[in-house]
Amino acid sequence: MNFTIDRDILLNNLIHVQKGLPNKTPLPILYAIKFEVFSDYIQLTASNSDVAIQVLVDDSSLKVHKTGKIALPGRYFIDIIRKVAASRIEIVLQEERLLVIKADRSEFKLKLMDVEDYPDVDFLDLAEPVILSSDMIKEIIKATNFATADNEKRPILTGVNFKYQDNHLYAVATDSYRLSQKNLSLRTHSKTFNIVIPNKSLDELSKILDHIQEEIEVYINPNKVLFKMNKIWFQTRLLEGTYPDTFKIIPTTFPTVISFNKEELLSAVDRVSLLSPRDKESNYNIIKLTLRQDQVVEISSTNTEIGDAKEEIIPTSDVVGGLISIAFSSKYLNEALKAFNSTEVTLNFAGEIKPFVIKGNMDSDLLHLILPVRID
Amino acid sequence: MNFTIDRDILLNNLIHVQKGLPNKTPLPILYAIKFEVFSDYIQLTASNSDVAIQVLVDDSSLKVHKTGKIALPGRYFIDIIRKVAASRIEIVLQEERLLVIKADRSEFKLKLMDVEDYPDVDFLDLAEPVILSSDMIKEIIKATNFATADNEKRPILTGVNFKYQDNHLYAVATDSYRLSQKNLSLRTHSKTFNIVIPNKSLDELSKILDHIQEEIEVYINPNKVLFKMNKIWFQTRLLEGTYPDTFKIIPTTFPTVISFNKEELLSAVDRVSLLSPRDKESNYNIIKLTLRQDQVVEISSTNTEIGDAKEEIIPTSDVVGGLISIAFSSKYLNEALKAFNSTEVTLNFAGEIKPFVIKGNMDSDLLHLILPVRID
Missing domain, CATH: 3.10.150.10 (DNA Polymerase III, subunit A, domain 2)
Incomplete structure (x- = not known):
């Protein structure tokens, strides 16, 4: 040689x-x-x-x-x-x-x-691939991967669920406290599939895709998925088990809807969480969002040892619906907002103890959901 | 308030x-x-x-x-x-x-x-400071601090020795395997002093000096030193104990002197150390430098498990003296070379089992010494 x-x-x-x-x-x-x-x-x-x-x-x-x-x-x-x-x-x-x-x-x-x-590597040799653009796969990974569980209590949640039904591809990730869902309509038809790809594999794939822009053939069998690029073949094992049916936990009616400038909301959340106390279970900073009578939104935290933080934000358009006060992990909202390309986002509240849903003006196919926590 | x-x-x-x-x-x-x-x-x-x-x-x-x-x-x-x-x-x-x-x-x-x-902080209140420019102090720290010992076996070696004698300020650091010495002649006269400043304090001082360019008054007593800037006072404790007399370990005659382009030597050393075996005591990569009959310098390492690496370098001017073959830690040479502002450096060899000395064409007041290791 x-x-x-x-x-x-x-x-x-x-x-x-x-x-x-x-x-x-x-x-x-x-x-x-x-x-x-x-x-x-x-x-x-x-x-x-x-x-x-x-x-x-x-x-x-x-x-x-x-x-x-x-x-x-x-x-x-x-x-x-x-x-x-x-x-x-x-x-x-x-x-x-x-x-x-x-x-x-x-x-x-x-x-x-x-x-x-060196062991033989069996790359899948199948017909009828699903065709996805590299940009689309990158978008899906960016929008979902961070919301997977990082511990192994429920191994199935450490992956992203890719589900094809009714001509739509749904990519979903959840750690059971928050959920991210991106859906796409595919140009080619496909057989129905419902697989879970490990988040680590998606991390590695995403790094490769940063250097590539092309159509990718995706081949799926019950144990593996192969992403076949022009010069790179990337194959990963799938997670075993049944992914929970997440559709049913997404609320459909929202009594209160508030619009924000994304960057303004993000930096207010960042600042308030500097002093916020940590949730015992998750160790994350808990903050509170309150819509006041004067239609100003207050983001706040109270730390009995250190002090208080409070930010006022004026919604970017008229608030729809009644007053609300809800508490949640600032980390989840921070990460969710960063996954949006939108300049403006809406927070859609189903009630003070129900999950709320984030949508963006420029991310029509992306939905993020966060579970609130109870505080007194 | x-x-x-x-x-x-x-x-x-x-x-x-x-x-x-x-x-x-x-x-x-x-x-x-x-x-x-x-x-x-x-x-x-x-x-x-x-x-x-x-x-x-x-x-x-x-x-x-x-x-x-x-x-x-x-x-x-x-x-x-x-x-x-x-x-x-x-x-x-x-x-x-x-x-x-x-x-x-x-x-x-x-x-x-x-x-x-809040406890009272006693800043030194003395007369007759030593005057040093902020640039000079920064230079001294950059040239010496990295060569201090980072463990506490001999606490005195975790600091930089500042010694004023015969109208010269000598700053010396050594971890007993290598030594760095910078000397300056001061514009103002001073009483003799011989102090050791902790390396961590110098790290912090150095970061402050990155934002400052002025003359600094330095006040010294047996326990403390105060760096008095226009708007910032920085005081640190001194290390207790007697710093070893380092002058006597620096060789004065060098049978072999070889000149290198600094960057060329640095990258050759970096590459060769990729495969080099580690010294049992220090865990550092050991490499070998050999002056060949044809006046080419070979830098090499041999790793019985992984393989060998070899670089050839042509000295930038005629070699003075006889052939030599010497082994040492690549980390020490790497860090020493980075402390030089020079484009060209000389390696001055006193013998194969004696420390060698590095000098630079643009750092007349800086000297670096490295102890060789024995290999077979």
């Missing part, structure tokens, strides 16, 4: 495949990246217990002098390519298990693993 | 005084900033077991309506002022122990501590 390639091209592709390397694994061969060098392209593979990634490198800067395949220590190799300043890299298999990397006046020798030990 | 002031002015002064707040203290009153409001200025004080800081705020934006003094919870107050967007802040003592902070439509109420509980 012997080839040369531009350093930047190699590095960018390594950064994609790196997302498939395990942090810790009982199977040391998985610390390797599998390099398969063909006459005019290279295939890179990394996999762990959650995801498998395959990247095709067919850049014009690649000159293959001798084909071959190896398993090389992934993180060391990436660190080296990241640190070398040379514009071009030469890679030569010197002995069966010894790789030489040359870059200007630098020379590295890396001991290899046995490529025959 | 009642005054108004521009938010940015207040915040910048709070950020200075904040460096005197303790992280943890058995004396809760020290979590307070002492505010003394006079008719045309405010004095802010914070102190902990290491340092005491007093800041004078006499900005033209300050309008005092009523004088007074209070002790307010430091970090909460700073967080609030940092988060408010208003350009002007109004601060009113509402009750004996309740402060109201108003900024646009934000209102905070902070419970106060008893200002009479």
